[in-house]
Amino acid sequence: MIIILLSWMPSPAQVTLLEELFNNPENLPAGWLNIDQDGDGQAWLINTYQTEIYAASASWNSIALTPENYLVTPQLNLQGMSGTLKVRYSICAASKNYYQEHYKLAISTTTPTAQAFTNIIHEETLTSLEANGNWSPREFDISAFLGQNIYITWCHYNCTDMYKLLLDSVYVWYYSNVGMEESSCTPQFHLTPNKFSSSIYITGNIEGGEICLINLAGQVIYRTFSLSSSVTLPATHLPRGIYWVQVKKDGLQGSQKFAW
């Protein structure tokens, strides 16, 4: 029998959906797209300087370039999620004299193509403050895109004849609202997770209620309706972890966390 965590802290669960440190010196990370939209044959690549490895896009490479180079994350599936979503990264201009690199951070909710990145989250021209080794963190709230499938891009464009735009340490964090409910809320119910029978037995004031099994990312992984005061959820192949059972009934909802 598994210990049931009937009381729980009202702290939101933080999940890292994407962490990319660009530390493979050979290649851009698998699953990322590199779009040379201006068609000059030069796009994002991996650079190494001393012990640092990062992604770079040039606006000068022996001759002046006019880049429109998109570096695109893998697709992030945010369906069924609600809460807070943040993207964080570090940006830098490679030259201490030619630092006016320009880029936009943008999101596509459809395809990973240049034309689809119509949601501009941030756009800036770098200054001497972000030049010559002064890696500068940027963080933006992109919660508005929860519930969709998205791609995020860094597009180096609208600049020429500087040197290189550098990008490193990309994170996408999700803070689930699951777990914010009061533990004393109704409907009242009792959980018995049972690994031996691969099931979760729920009993209480749940007749006619909607029962959801929710993972740490806030994703509903099983949903059913209870016709009586008890119900058994199947939990075969349920990975180890922390889960919630949420019961919605008569406009009220209650949640309980358990360890599996």
Ligand SMILES: [Ca+2]
């Ligand atoms: Ca790195």
Ligand SMILES: [Ca+2]
């Ligand atoms: Ca290009």
